[in-house]
Amino acid sequence: MTGLAADLARLAAGVDGRFVLGIAGAPASGKSTLAQELVRAVPGAALLPMDGFHLDDGILEVRGHRARKGAPHTFDVEGFCALLARVRAGAAVYAPAFDRDLELARAGALEIGIDARIVVVEGNYLLHDHGGWEGVRQHLDAVWFLDVPLPELDRRLLARWATHGKDPEAARAWIDSNDMPNAQIVLQGRDRADRVLTADTRI
DSSP states (O other): OOHHHHHHHHHHHTSSSOEEEEEEEOTTSSHHHHHHHHHHHSTTEEEEEGGGGBOOHHHHHHHTOGGGTTSGGGBOHHHHHHHHHHHHTTOOEEEEEEETTTTEEEEEEEEEOTTOOEEEEEETTTTOOSTTGGGTGGGOSEEEEEEOOHHHHHHHHHHHHHHTTOOHHHHHHHIIIIIHHHHHHHHTTGGGSSEEEETTOOO
16 A cells, blocks of 8 residues: 555554544545545545535525535535534444435435444535534544646536536536635635645555
8 A cells, every 4th residue: 555545544543443534625626536546445444525415406596505506605514514523433324425417415325334444524615614614624633635726627627517518608607606716715725734635646
C-alpha cells in the first residue's frame, strides 16, 4: 500500500476505535472518485457521501430554492451531523445515497457496519463554517481538501452535464448560476483543511 492509502492506514492505526476522514472539494473536483478509491484500497474502510442529505426537489420548490440545488442551504445539515455523530461513535448505521439519474436521495441505501474501522466521508461543505455546517468538523478526525483550478472544474462540469443530457446552453447557464458559486463557497474552506491535495496526487 502506497501514497494516500498508506497515509490513511497510518492515521487510522494511531487512534482507538473508528477513524473518520473527510474528503472535501468543489463540484467535479474528483472527491467522490478519490474517496471510492481510498475505500477500495484500505481494508476495513467504508464510504459515506454527503450528497445523500440533499433536500428533495419538492421541498426546494416550495422554498424557492430549486435553482440553487447543491448550495449549503439545500441540504439537511442537521441530519448529516446527527448521522456523523453516530458514525464517529462506532455505531452501525444506514445512510441515504443520492441517485443522480433520479435526482433524489434514497433512504437507507448505504450500510456502515460496526466492523468498519475507517469511514471516508466525502462532500462539498465539510469545511464550511456557516449555517449549521460548522457542526460537521467536530465529527471528523481529519479533512483532506482536493484542490482543482477553476478552469479545470469548469471543463469537467460541462462534460458532466453533457453526460446527464443538458444541452451546452443549459449546462453553461447552470454552471454559471449554480455550480461555480457553490465552488467559490467550497474554496473558502481550503485553508481549514489538514492537508491539501492536487488532482495528480497518487492513491
